Amino acid sequence: MRPKYFLLxxxxxxxxxxxxxxxxxxxxxxxxxxxxFDDETTLNASSVEIAIEGYVNPYARADVYLHKHMxxxxxxxxxxxxxxxxxxxxxxxxxxxxxxxxxxxxxxxHLHLFPHIILPVPVAQILGxxxxxxxxxxxxxxxxxxWYNNLSVAFLQDGISAEAHSHDEEEEEETEEETGKAFSSRxxxxxxxxxxxxxxxxxxxxQLVDEGDENISAVDFKYKWLPNKYRSLVWQxxxxxxxxxxxxxxxxxxxxxxxxxxxxxxxxxxxxxxNVGAIVDYSSDxxxxxxxxxxxxxxxxxxxxxxxxxxxxxxxxxGDHNPGLLVQAQLLWSLGPHKAxxx
Amino acid sequence: MLTRIILVLxxxxxxxxxxxxxxxxxxxxxxxxxxxxKHVNTLSIARGSQDPHYVEVLPSYMIKVKRADMYLMVGxxxxxxxxxxxxxxxxxxxxxxxxxxxxxxxxxxxxxxxxSMGDIHPNGNPHYWLDPENGKAIARTIARHLKEVDPQHTQxxxxxxxxxxxxxxxxxNEWAEKFSNLQGRSLIYYHNTWPYFNRYFGLKAVAFIxxxxxxxPTPTHLDHLIHLIQGQxxxxxxxxxxxxxxxxxxxxxxxxxxxxxxxxxxxxxxxTETYQKMLTYNLExxxxxxxx
Numbered sequence: 001m002r003p004k005y006f007l008l009x010x011x012x013x014x015x016x017x018x019x020x021x022x023x024x025x026x027x028x029x030x031x032x033x034x035x036x037f038d039d040e041t042t043l044n045a046s047s048v049e050i051a052i053e054g055y056v057n058p059y060a061r062a063d064v065y066l067h068k069h070m071x072x073x074x075x076x077x078x079x080x081x082x083x084x085x086x087x088x089x090x091x092x093x094x095x096x097x098x099x100x101x102x103x104x105x106x107x108x109x110h111l112h113l114f115p116h117i118i119l120p121v122p123v124a125q126i127l128g129x130x131x132x133x134x135x136x137x138x139x140x141x142x143x144x145x146x147w148y149n150n151l152s153v154a155f156l157q158d159g160i161s162a163e164a165h166s167h168d169e170e171e172e173e174e175t176e177e178e179t180g181k182a183f184s185s186r187x188x189x190x191x192x193x194x195x196x197x198x199x200x201x202x203x204x205x206x207q208l209v210d211e212g213d214e215n216i217s218a219v220d221f222k223y224k225w226l227p228n229k230y231r232s233l234v235w236q237x238x239x240x241x242x243x244x245x246x247x248x249x250x251x252x253x254x255x256x257x258x259x260x261x262x263x264x265x266x267x268x269x270x271x272x273x274x275n276v277g278a279i280v281d282y283s284s285d286x287x288x289x290x291x292x293x294x295x296x297x298x299x300x301x302x303x304x305x306x307x308x309x310x311x312x313x314x315x316x317x318x319g320d321h322n323p324g325l326l327v328q329a330q331l332l333w334s335l336g337p338h339k340a341x342x343x
Numbered sequence: 344m345l346t347r348i349i350l351v352l353x354x355x356x357x358x359x360x361x362x363x364x365x366x367x368x369x370x371x372x373x374x375x376x377x378x379x380x381k382h383v384n385t386l387s388i389a390r391g392s393q394d395p396h397y398v399e400v401l402p403s404y405m406i407k408v409k410r411a412d413m414y415l416m417v418g419x420x421x422x423x424x425x426x427x428x429x430x431x432x433x434x435x436x437x438x439x440x441x442x443x444x445x446x447x448x449x450x451x452x453x454x455x456x457x458x459s460m461g462d463i464h465p466n467g468n469p470h471y472w473l474d475p476e477n478g479k480a481i482a483r484t485i486a487r488h489l490k491e492v493d494p495q496h497t498q499x500x501x502x503x504x505x506x507x508x509x510x511x512x513x514x515x516n517e518w519a520e521k522f523s524n525l526q527g528r529s530l531i532y533y534h535n536t537w538p539y540f541n542r543y544f545g546l547k548a549v550a551f552i553x554x555x556x557x558x559x560p561t562p563t564h565l566d567h568l569i570h571l572i573q574g575q576x577x578x579x580x581x582x583x584x585x586x587x588x589x590x591x592x593x594x595x596x597x598x599x600x601x602x603x604x605x606x607x608x609x610x611x612x613x614x615t616e617t618y619q620k621m622l623t624y625n626l627e628x629x630x631x632x633x634x635x
Contacts (some may be wrong), residue, residue, distance in 0.1 A: 045460075061430070085430040091409065093433055142409065142433050148402035190402035195390065196399060229397050230587055272559065272587070303558060306458060340424030342400045 024054030024062075027336030029112050036327040046071055049078070049112060053301040053339070059087040065110070069130070078134060091142035095154075098135045102152035103204045105220030107131050115267045115277055116297045117312045117328045122261030122283035126216060126240045127160055134158040134182070148190035159208050160216065174308045181209040190343070196227045198343060214245040214256070224343060232269045232276075238262065261283040267297075272323050275299040279314075289319025308332040362493050365408050366415035367422035368395050369609040371442055371481065372473045373618045375415060378486045382496050390429065391610030394585040396557065398499035400427045408432035412492055415485065416579065420445035426457045440488045446471045449538045461555025474510050474539035474594045478618055482502050482507045514619055518544070522626045528633055529575070531568065531600075533582035533591065534609050544626065549577060554592050560590040572598045579614065583607045603632045 029051070033044030050066040063079040081097035088094065092157035100108045106123055111130075119131065136156035143149035188202040204218040220238040239262040247254040261284070267277035278299050283291040295314035301307065312328040354359040364385045366372035379385070388404050389395045395417065409432040416425050418441040426530060429437065448467025455485045471477045486504040490497045525543035533552040541548055550571055554564040569576065570596065580591045580602045591602040604626045606615040615621040 085428075085433060087435045088433065091433045097440065121526070142405070148406050150402070154569070188402075192401070192403045198403070200402070226399060228585060229394055304462075340398065340400050340427055343402060 008270065019247050024052050025336055025337045027334060029052075029332065031112065033117070034329045038324060044070065048075075048108065050075075051336075055084065055113040060084045067130075078115075091144065093140040093142075095140070096136075098133060099138065100131065100133045100186075101136070101138055101154040101156060101184045102140070103127075103132060103184045103206060103216075104204055104218040104237060104240060105200075105222055108300075111234070112332055112334075114312045115275055115299050115310065116279045116295055116314075117310055117330045120175045120263040120279065120281040121293065122281045122286070122291060123238070123263060124238070125283055125286055126259065126261055128240055141332075148188075150188050151185070152187075153185045154183070156184065156208075158182070160206065163281045171278045179208065183209055196225060198224050200343060213243070214247075215243045217241050217243075221296070221298050230270070230272045234267045235265070236267075237264045257285050259286075275301075286318060291316065293317065293319045298309070305338070306334050359507070360406055360529065362413060362489060363411045364415060364614070365411040367398075367417050367425050368472075369468055369611075370478075370618055370621070371415040371417065373609045374482050374507070375413075375485050375489070376476065377507050378482055378617070380499060380503050382493060382499065383489070388425070389422075389608075391606070391608045391615065392584045392612070394583070395421055395608070398422070398424045400424055400431070404428045405431035405433075408437065409434050409608055411437060412486060413438045414442060415445075416441050417469055417472075419446075419448060419466045419469035420464045438488060438492060440484065442481045442484055443469070445472060445484055446477055449542065450472055450535075461553070462557030468535065468538050470536045471539050472618075473607065473622070474513060474543045475622055476543065477539060478509050478622075502635060510559045510619055514623065518623070520627055522630055525626065525629055525633065527579055527631070528579075529628075530579040531572070531577055531587045533580070534584075536583060537581075537605075540625070546629070549575065551587075552580065552582070553592075565590060567591060568594055569597050572600050579603060579629070581605045581629070581632075584611050601632050603628050605629075 006137040023073075025087060031047040033047065035044060044320035046068075047070055048068045048121055052064040053061065055061045060082055062080075062082050064080045066075050070073045079097070079099045081095050081099035084094045104106060106119070107127060111119065111319075120128065122177050124342045134156035135158070136154055138152055140150055140152045143151060159179035161179055184204065184206040185203040186202055188200060189197045193199055200222045202218040202220045206216040206221070208214045211242060218240045220236075222237070223235040225233040240258070242256075242259040244258045245256045247256065261282060263279060263281035265277065265279040277296070279297070281293055281297045293314050294314035295308060295312055297312040299308060299310045308331070310330040310332070313332075314326045314328070315323050316326065317323050345588075362379060362383045363377065364372070364375045364383050364626065366375060366385065366387050368389050369387040372385040375383060376385045386407060388407070389398050405428055408428055411432075411434065414425065414429060414437055416439060448471065451467040452463055452465060454462075456463045472481060473497040482504055486500050489500050520544065521556055522544065527547065528548045529549045531550045531552065532548050535548070535551055535556055537546070537548060552560050552568070552570055554561055559590070578601060580589055580594060580600055582588070582604060584604055584606070588602070594600055595602050604612060605628060606612040606621050609615055609618055609621050611621070612624065615624045
């Protein structure tokens with residue numbers, strides 16, 4: 001063999017080794033869902049989330065999340081974001097790409113982390129069924145205080161599409177709403193209330209930049225008691241206010257009322273593998289009627305969080321409609337590495 | 344008044360001059376404290392009584408690391424959560440030290456690792472600090488990095504390192520004499536935390552309460568352990584403070600086996616305030632349990 005082929009072989013083998021050493025973490029979370037509502041039982045088929053994560057250089061990491069919401073739907077890009085968290089001055093960090101902006105407490109949480117399986121309807125009313133993600137740039141500043149204070153400011157290509165993202169294709173065409181560029185910010189504080197008790201408080205604000213006068217403000221707080229790995233108690237709350245606004249589209253003027261929505265969720269984990277909890281939510285104006293619901297949930301994770309079984313029962317009250325009972329069941333499995341839990 | 348202000352300023356300057364060291368676990372913090380002496384402030388993210396595999400990433404930890412000059416990681420994929428804390432701290436001047444850099448790992452898997460094997464660490468068992476010889480290696484690593492950060496106090500760090508190693512050498516002689524009867528003893532551990540400790544002190548782990556690392560015991564596995572305890576006349580179960588006592592108590596009720604609590608880290612239990620005390624505590628506890 002000629003020397004240059006030896007060299008090529010050497011480079012090829014070297015590149016394979018380099019590839020192995022810089023492989024990102026790849027994980028898959030699968031879900032099988034079932035729901036029972038109005039005397040009808042539906043197997044929701046499968047939803048899958050694929051996460052590809054890793055450092056791209058000493059200063060930045062990249063996180064890509066692909067989500068296939070239901071059978072028969074294409075895989076959607078949920079997030080593809082570059083985060084620069086090391087090497088910037090003054091406690092700054094940057095995120096660029098498509099991501100879930102820091103807005104309220106629930107927007108950044110992925111659906112599979114919800115002990116109550118589904119997004120509270122009043123939150124979906126404001127943030128959309130799949131919550132808010134958009135392409136843009138976000139700067140985060142760790143303020144120089146003795147306790148944790150973080151200020152996030154983001155400019156996004158797309159604002160919040162308030163209408164629900166229906167799984168019915170025809171309906172989707174009717175309800176999907178185009179929005180303009182948006183600005184959002186969140187100020188959060190975190191307090192240790194002892195070795196095992198912690199509290200986070202956040203204030204968020206969202207404003208469309210170049211059209212309309214719509215804004216959304218939110219207050220969220222989360223308390224967590226974590227005495228050991230066998231038990232924990234989480235109390236998470238959020239209140240969102242969407243301002244009254246006027247939209248003009250193709251000469252037609254559309255007026256939107258003020259909407260106030262809120263939820264409060266309590267989740268108790270015991271014996272390491274069980275969790276039980278309750279959630280209540282409220283909307284002041286959902287299709288011109290008040291909405292509220294109460295739900296109970298139970299979860300079982302026999303082998304860490306690689307396999308989770310959840311059940312959720314919810315009674316909803318909406319205007320003059322008869323209260324409806326929704327029963328939701330979910331089987332979750334995860335494959336591959338997962339990051340440590342953040343507060 | 345002026346004297347007071349000058350004193351306060353001088354004090355604050357001297358405090359600032361200390362190297363702030365944050366460690367993933369209390370053992371690394373204590374060794375850094377013994378090597379750095381009066382020139383370091385140390386703190387640990389995981390409490391001694393906390394399972395170092397599962398640490399929730401709290402924003403308050405990020406603030407602690409933001410003020411730090413040096414972060415001591417266990418490495419070998421035990422404290423992967425530390426990466427998120429370090430990222431969140433946005434401390435671009437932080438020196439990250441992997442304390443496993445001079446350790447010869449045990450139990451490196453010989454085949455492809457997957458989740459069917461439980462929470463297996465592909466680079467070997469990460470509980471290396473429980474071998475006193477590895478304690479010395481950790482101390483040398485920390486001393487070398489402290490000298491890089493603060494070369495002015497090189498002599499003191501070197502002297503403290505010598506003192507630390509001598510203290511371990513002295514204890515090793517005492518342990519060899521006092522605890523020689525532990526050699527060859529078999530016991531059941533809750534989790535596979537102790538291979539380095541076992542290797543040094545001549546103990547033998549015959550089984551674990553966990554069927555696989557990180558996996559809770561199943562009835563079938565407990566039944567297997569009952570047969571093992573009765574068949575091989577195993578006398579002792581040893582467990583870390585953060586595990587549930589349910590399964591060990593069940594086995595104790597079924598077989599009369601003794602159950603003792605060990606300290607896998609500094610400050611895991613009362614009487615384990617330093618690295619040396621922690622190792623001695625474990626040996627004394629085991630000897631007491633094995634003595635009829």
